[in-house]
Amino acid sequence: MSADSGQSIHGQWSNKWMFILAATGSAVGLGNIWKFPYITGENGGGAFVLVYLICISLVGIPIMVSEVLLGRAGKQSPINTMMNLGRQYGGSGAWSFIGYMGTLAGFLILSFYTVVAGWALAYVQRIASPAFHELPLEEIKGSFSALVSNPGELMLWHTLFALITTVVVARGVSDGIEKLVKYLMPLLFALLCVLLGYAATTGHFVQGLEFLFAPDFSKLSWDSVLVALGHSFFTLSLGMGAIMIYGSYLPKDINIGKTVVIIAGMDTLVALMAGMVIFPIVFANNMDPGAGPGLLFSTLTLAFTSMEFGGFFGTLFYLLVAFAGWTSAISLLEPGVSWLVENKNWSRAKSAWLVGLLCWVIGIGTVLSFNVLADFKIFDRTIFDNLDYLTANIMLPLGGLLIAVFASWFISREMQTQQLDGKGGLFTIWLWTSRVVAPGLVFVIFLNALGLLG
Ligand code: PFF
Ligand code: NA
16 A cells, blocks of 8 residues: 555544644653653653753654654554565565564553553542541552552552543544543643642742752763653654554645644643642652652642642542543554454454453553562562563664664655655754664663663
């Protein structure tokens, strides 16, 4: 199937905004509101944020352009797209490795993503109950540890979230989810603004901003740089085919470069706003910014239990966090499901339920890694930590590196300019950042993190 011959068998976005919405729905998720603040806290703040912003601009944006380009050129699941384009332009179907690794990464990420999104659901229940607001401060602060030490409750929410994700994918991504995102994303944004207003009154707003934006390079290690790089892939949904498959539904007259910049810009804005909300509250309450995965839950509950109408705003907020996670989770399933539909000739529903079940089972490992199996460590990391490390720090950057190299060095100039409609300056910038800068940075950061550069 060539670029001009019609559309993907799975469908096509009705217009440019549907693509932007869906891709932004995929990008904006737990990565922005939950993960970005806590890894920023663990890695010392400002210097880490600066490296992260550099990674987004020099690595993330060119690779997102590459990924959409390949998707629209191939018009199939990432595995088959890479197989066909690989044969056509790269001399070998072995390029499908990118698709296989990405699809696997999607399963692994989804397996813990549903658990974390489950935490947000658990907090909806807590914050919505007036009794929770009456608890002593220490108990509210400790509510997160209490939650994760209870495997039964975690399983319940993990299961619920896996179910709602699978149901939507089984039905087809288009109608329901597009409409949902259209109203929910602006609402989430508005609520972040409300919380930002609250954080600004804590009296520690400036300290929060300093933590986030004043770089102190003595706090930066090569490991932190790898985390920042990995997170720039994770947060933009790159390196695993999610954006590739969304790109395959993109009509041919839409400008890829502009849409990508909008998507990456919105994702970055939401992450920075989440940081500006959370850190002032952390400092105002003498909490530890490096508290880890529970940071979002232990800090914001303090805000919600002490502010006016906190029960209302808090319930709405955690609901929206879950919704943001929902629109991301769907895109994690899409590469695997589209491949099963193409290759096994199964219905979309059957494919979705199979993949959803698989992720649910793997997710049990994450549920237990916070309690029963907390001391079970491989490479000094729990099951959850390993899944997170392996996907974000290794699989996504490696996939992204190969995607950039393939799109910029192997795809013909004719196809490149047709997809990116240009020969101008922006095209040249994309070409050379994808050819040299992005792969080079990923490579050097890998070598350093492995300790190979001394
Ligand atoms: N970008 C999502 C987030 O920031 O929460 C996570 C994600 C979704 C990663 C989809 C990868 C992906 F394919
Ligand atoms: Na994100």
